[in-house]
Amino acid sequence: MSETIRRMKDLPSTHLLGTGTPMCSGCGGLEALHQIYDVLGENTVFVNAAGCMTLLSVYPFTPFRGSWLYTAMGSAPAGAQGVRDALDILLQQGRLPPEDDLQVVVLTGDGSAYGMGMSATSGAMDRDLDFIYICYDNEGYGNTGQQYSSATPHGATTATSCGSRGYPGYKKDLFSVWSAHRPSYVATVIGSEPLDLAKKIEKARDMTGPRMIIALSPCPTGWDYDPKDSVDIGKLAVKTGVWPLKEYENGVVTHTRVPRDRPPVEEYLQRQGRFAHLFRPERNEELLAEIQDRVDHYWEEVV
């Protein structure tokens, strides 16, 4: 993959990830991973933390053409450190031919990235580890039944926030936390915007150092909606301004898409059962306004 991706027709037409995985139908995380893998290619080793994607590789099958190492929930970036360092040592000693080198890719959910694995991730960035981090963010501990995590948005019901106000906390700004480490690259992506995604992954692929990607991953099971709506919901997340598409490079944050005429956030919210309590039995105007205000405020700062 040496051609630069500019238009939809430049997107890879061969698909590398095998089918038949045990992910739920309509899984937005898998949708993103498919596209990411097509751009990264098979000369990769995925270092995975506990989460839904752990079940991609179940003995003795794998959908990956390249390599895979499952670690634990809290330390996938440290696993990447070990693999990268070992590959470098082998290359340096001439025990591994350069064409056998691999791109080391951490693959974790938000529970890992925003929480348990945060110090391991921070450490990997401190050490300027040459790796790509893919966080598929389904805004909760999906694999254990969608309890709230530090990535859960304000007001969402989860298995551990089922009251009428939903989750009382606020989604952590991981993009800023990661950017504060000044890594080579940080970007947000979403599977429903394949061109934006592919451009960013391609850019990340061709850089060195820590390259950090957060993919918002609509999750029919955890967000409670019909699997066929995943792409629509993803598009709405971007259009309404809930999920800003942006990148960080050399100390500068650039929005790769600035949504004009943002439709109200409720258009995004009302499609998902996890926000149903904001609309029924009656509209929770206060909470809806708070959520809208936060989004508006974000974009006021941008423009």
Place this chain on the structure above:
Amino acid sequence: MAPTLLTGNVAAAWGARLARVDYVPAFPITPQTEIIETLGAWVDSGDMPGRMVTLESEHSMLTAAGAAAATGVRVFSATSSQGLLHAMEMIYTVAGWRAPFVLVNVSRGLASPITLEADHNDVLAARDSGFLQIHCADCQEVVDGVLLAYRLAEDPAVRLPVMVNLDGFYLSFTREPVNLPDPAEVAQFLQPFDPGAIRFAASAPESQAVAVLGGSPYSYFRYETHLAAQNAVSVYGDIAGEFRERFGRERGAVEAYQTEDAEVVFFMMGSFATKAREAVDRLREAGQRVGLLRPRLLRPYPADIIAGALEGVSGVAVIDQNLSVGQGGVLHTELSAALYGREGAPAVLTSFIGGLGGREISPEEFYQMAAVTRQAVETGVTPPPRLLYTETELREIRKLQSVALVERDETSPRGGAGKPPGEEDKQ
């Protein structure tokens, strides 16, 4: 070569250097720090090739160690106590990966209360993990143990990580004369690491450590690991034999000292066993037939070798420098399990807990333990387990408590909790 004076920590570092390790993921903890500082200095000065990286926790350190070994390089790491527990999830995990590398543990008592000095609760917390364990009694054994550990870990019939244990302070910071093996000889003894098919390379995609669904594949892999660990008993025997041929030092799975004709045998591990050896000498001078049996290899458990060495012995005084709270001594439990129902096994196993958090075990206590055990043999009545503690120690603790109470009550303006309820606020 003339012996050099080395601490146990520097001896461990020499073990890694002589083993020509490629990669050292590290994290500091007392009393292990001197190991990683020594290695760091050698790597920085170029005296030792290889790469060292300090992680942000032992959990990450163990993950990186296992991942690097699974990628195909020779890995060394070291920790202690709280660090080992912090890494415990990965201790089990990387053993299941069958990632062969060596982890030195410098034993130190576990919190709470937090302390710095040695006992074996830390390393024994890892006993069921799949890591093999070699326990050292002196600084020479530390260098030798690291070299033996690499041979054992990397053996195709084993392929498991190995822990080499030395006691904090008693060995880690104690200088002893150590014969450093000749690097050329070591290179003969320990060939370069051959990872075989377990590695990562673009031309040979590999999925490692994948999930399983259900008890059947899970049991399959767990049994495989167990069987590999059991292979390690005879593999270790062969390696130790080769080591003796080449370096002239006996490093068998157990050290049997004066056990041949012994009636009563001390059974314990680690550096405190050297105190037991002293006691054996004194007791022998006094005409008592006493010996010492010390496992070097604790995992796999060399049950047959231990049972063989205890054949004909009447009573064993098991001295546990650990405490399984609510149960007792781990070595005592395991030895009982290994001997039960065996013909010719000692009739009496007495149990003593001592040396916790580095507490001294005095010669008199060894004499007492031998006497208690001999008496049990004579009467056929085994006494309940004993927690070694002297009246003087208890008096000292009580004194400290009273001094602290007086200090608090005399100096604190509010009187403090030492005053009867209701009187605190009367000043």
